[in-house]
Every structure is written in structure tokens, then in C-alpha cells.
Amino acid sequence: MKKMNFKKALAGTLVLLCLGFIGCENDTPDYNQYNYYQEIPLKELSAEAKLVRDYVKADAIIAHRGSTFWAPEETEAAFRWARNMGADYLEIDLQRTKDGVLLALHDGNLRRTSNIESILPGKEDLPVSAFTLTELRALDAGSWFNVDVPENARESFKNQKICTLEEVLKFAQGYRIKRDGNGEPVKLNDGPDWSGIYEMEIDPLDSGNRPGIYAETKEPYLFGGMEQDLADFLSEKGWNINSPSTLNIAPSGDEGKVAYTNGRFILQSFSRESIVKLEQTLPGVPKCMLLWLDESAGYVRPGNTLESLAEFINFSVENNCHIAGPSIAGKPNKYDDLSEPWMNEMYHRAGMIVHAYSFDTEDQLRKYNGDYFYGGESRFDNPDRQVSGDFNYVVNKNMFIDGGFTNLTDLSLKYYNRGEGKTAQEVLNELGY
Template sequence: MKLASKRRTGVVVALLSGLALAMTSTSARAATDGPDAIAHRGSSGMAPENTAAAIDLAVHQRADYVEIDVQRTKDGKLVNFHDCTMERTTNIEDLYPDRPRYRVSDFTWNELRRLDAGTWFHDDYADERIITVDDVIRHIQHTRTGLLAEISPCSQYGTTIATDLADALRAKPHYVHKALTRNRLAVQSFQTDDAHTFHTAQPDIPIGILDADRPTDTELVELSQWADQINPQHTVTDQTLVDRIHQLGMDINVWTVDEPGAIRKMTNLGVDGIITDYPQTLTQR
């Protein structure tokens, strides 16, 4: 990943040098230090996703980034949780059996902090809790591991969640400055409107566009005017796409890549980052 300020320079170089130079740069990247190891919801293959245990394990495994999911509670607290409802990974139905819905946004932080978010994964993680975005930052801010925060696409938030995240990071100027200096902070979203809203509010923080499908060239050219990353599903990614994204001055981080053969393939394509449930596969820790 890179700082947003580098994007325009990348575009000029690519336009002047053409596709051949982009392909050469891609090969050089793959042959040297390899892609960033981005721990998907923390080290979620070995610990319950998006908990402190998964974040801490990713740090121990020397992941370059932890990837988290940002949602908002009923009383405005930003929390790290993926699903739009909480039945899959918590005991919320047991603790609150009479509630009509189980969305994060329907509960206060004091209600959510009581949930067991670990037993579903393994009994060893009984009583692991949901954590806030502030908690995530506290766990990583004095480590080498950076943050890739995904703005939740859950429909109840609209674009306000992007503004909330921008405001929350603005309230942490020391952390943000240090993370950006080290190229260890970025935000991503499946929703282009959310991504653009965040970018408008925090233009210095790199912004990425998640995509389950292969983006068209027209989409890539339009996004290159303001986005820093294109982060597609690895199954739609090939050398042509990687080279085109680099030619347009953007980075590419692919998801979610767990099989060793797929990891080798993406590395050989020259992607900038690999989002994986098993970051130790890339860091060998």
C-alpha cells in the first residue's frame, strides 16, 4: 500500500512509460519483498474473527496489516464486527431472546460488550468479546502492524458510517500521522459512495474499492481519479488486471486468499497485498 500523495506521480509515470514499464515494475515487486500480508478480520483462521485474540495473533505473526470491519452501535460507538446481524458469531439470541432484530445498530455498546464472541469458534476462546475500533488501534499502535478498515456495507448505515469513521480517525491525529508516515493505514469499501464520502473527509488516508466482480476498464479509469486501491476478489484477478491497475497508479490487494497455490499465484502476479485468514502463510510465523 502507499500514501495517497503518491498516486498522481504514479499515474504520470505510467502514462509516460506505458504498459511495458508497468509490467516490468510488477515483476520486480513480486521478485523482491512480495505482497503485504493482510490479516482478514485478524488472524481469523486460528482465532475468532475481529476479536482481540485474532488481532493480537496477527500482530504476533507479523502481519503487515489487520483488516477489520467498522459498524456503529445504537448509541454511536464504532465497533469491529463483520456480519450485519450477530447470530453467527455471538450468543446474542441466548442473552437477548426477545429482541425482534439482531443488527449491531439495534444494540447499545453496553449491551454488546456482554456478548460472548469466541465460543462459536472454539471453547478455548469462551468469553472473547466484541471490541471497538478504538480497541483495535490500541492493540496495534505500538507495533509494526497497520490497519485496513472496511466501512460496513450494511444498508442501515447509509454513507453516515463513512463520515463517522473519518471523524473517529480525525480525533487520533498522532496515530494517523504516524501510521501514514509508515504507510500503515488505509480504508476500503464495497460501496463507492461510502468510499468517496470518506475520501472527501480524509483525503490523505488511502482509500480502496472492494469488488467481488472484475471491474471494467471504464470503472478503473474513473476510480483512478481519486481512489488509491482496487481490491478485487482473487478469483477475478489476472495479470492483465494487475498491470492495468498499476498503470493507472493504484495498488491492488486481493481477497480472501487462503490456499497456498492461490497465494503463490497472486504473489507471482505482483499484487501489492494479500488479504488472508492465515497471515502466517505469508510471514512464516
């Protein structure tokens, strides 16, 4: 996800609502002042698109990059932790190597999350596409985390590797990278022409959770043809629901788990062009249009008017985006709020569901699930909760989110009253980290 610089204002007299009123309901705004947003015409997802929307796991907990808090992001440690912790989806950022391998990596270069400056000096600012997979495997993608997040540092995070998409798919299905007696990854077909591929094995420490994958494509100009490459790869690996002849069938005991449902793979992008291409290459697969403010029309929302939000929603509907992906406010990211109650109602009015990003505190979970309209009571504690307070508008579930990206799957599980009650550290210890 991106860091935002968004002015909290709408053109004219519209002022964004704020839910930061814990224990102070009298400070809530009069919704009647803002009801004219309901008069803005919106397109609505077709009946067929709504069927695809409903493939998505309800109340989804989406492990953002596996975790950016408990382990080095988008490494095996982060993804195995998120899987065993109980995430519904593993969120990844897709990029492609010089030799055509699809990777899970967020940044445009490798400076922040690897030791490239010492291993490949002078190349630290080159894009991922400038390197082969073999070159990238020489990098340590874990030690930086021990410096940046010392309170969660672990010796075993050293020399974590950049992950391929294929490896992430296998993590979701209960595998891990095979290691030798020294803890080093075992190379597949080792030799002078090694292609950078490691051996995989069934993870003896697997929890049995089978999450889906929530993958973000980057700007098409960076990786031309990635959308078609992705469709072909998913068909080959049994993850493309458009290819029933190759689709993975759930082993006994895994029936109904997310990785074996029609909602097993969700596509997301900030790029309009990529969304159009994804709809062409992977129709019928759930898609999320991520919401971002940018003056470039190539991004989602060029402007901050009410009409521009409606245009974003209509574009999403026209291209069968089943999910809106807006940011939320609050620490530590301090993103601007694109998940205000009236905004969520607009997304829902178009038939979309809302997966907001990124949840890092209990207060954020309570705010965007609407607890403060209900006397602080969560719907996960009481599905029959009643509105507490006098409002001049109808409080309803469409004002709130349907799932969220999080760096702390453990926190979301606790709030949702799910999981086995283990701490993040306990799961990491169980996995041998």
C-alpha cells in the first residue's frame, strides 16, 4: 500500500465526517447536512459480478505483506507466520524479474529491504526487473528488519530470501522451503546453471490454515504483459478459477478452506490500466480497486471532490471491481480517511464490499466496524447489538467495512473472536524462528 497525502476536504460545503468520538457521542455530526451525497447517481455491479463478489471470504482478515511488524515483510517467515496465525488471505505485491519470474516484493528497488548495497554495489537503485532470480537470491532480505524493528528482532530472520509467487502459493497450501543441516535453503537442480529455485517440502509445523492470496499488480509500464503472465501462471499452478481442468482440488480435510474456494485469489491495483487488463485476462476473478488520491488520471481518483469519488466507483463497476480498497486514518501510517461512513455507504450502494487498509490498532478496528455507534460494543461480541445514542440519520451496516488489511493478524483475530488465542510470539516460536 502507498503512503497518502490527502487533504481532508470535499469541494463546496461538504466536510468529511469524523468518527473519532470515543465516549463523546454528542460530538457526532448531523448526517442530514451531508445527505445530498445520496443523490449522486452511481452505477451498480451486475448480478453476475455480485456472484463473483460473494466468492470472497466474509469478514476477511488480510495479512498485509504477511506482516510488516512481526517479521521481515513478504518473506517466508512473514507468510508462514500469517498462515499459522490464521489469516484469511496473504497479501502480496507482484513484480517480475529480468528472467520472467513473478515475485512478492513491494518497493521499486531493493535498497530498503535487502543488503544489495554490499552485495551488488552501485545497483541498489535499479528496479527488480534489472535482476535475474539467481541474482536476487544472493541477497539477505531479513537482516534489515532486525535493525528497523529491534523490539521484534530474531537471529533466524537473518538471510531470509525474497519470495517467488509460486512459493507464496505453496506456503498457503501448507509447504515451506526445504533447508539443509545448516539452515540454508536447498537449491533445486544445484549447479553452475542454478536458476534460483529452491526445493519445497510439506511443512511439519503447518497449522492447517489454508489462506487465499490477495495480489497487487503494479503500474503496467513497469512490467508489460504481467497480467497475461499472471493468468497463465495461475492456470499452470491450479489457482485460476477460469481454468477448471487445471484447478487444484482440495485434499481431504481442506474442503471449504479459502485456498480451495472460488475466492482463492483476489486481484488488486491502484492502476486503472492494470485493472482493465486484469478484467481481460482474468474475468470472473474477484478484484479490488485500491483508492488513492493523485492528480494523474492514471491513478484512481484525480481530485478530491464528491463527483470524483462517484467517478471512481463508476469506473470500478464498469470494470467489474467487486471490492473498494480505501485507506483509514490513525497511527502509525497516518493515512487520510477514505473510509468515512458516507463513503462506505457509497461503495456499498454500488454493490461493492469494502476492504480498508491498514489496521494496526484496536481503536481502528472498533472505529471502522462502527462500535462507537453502539456504545463501544462489537458486532463480533454481539451480532444483535443496538444503536446507542440519538442520531438524525439511520445508522446501518453499510456505513462500515467488510474486512481489512492488517500488519497484525493476531490483533484482528482477537477482535473478531477468532483463532486459538496464541500470541504472535508463540506462533513464531512454534515455527522455529
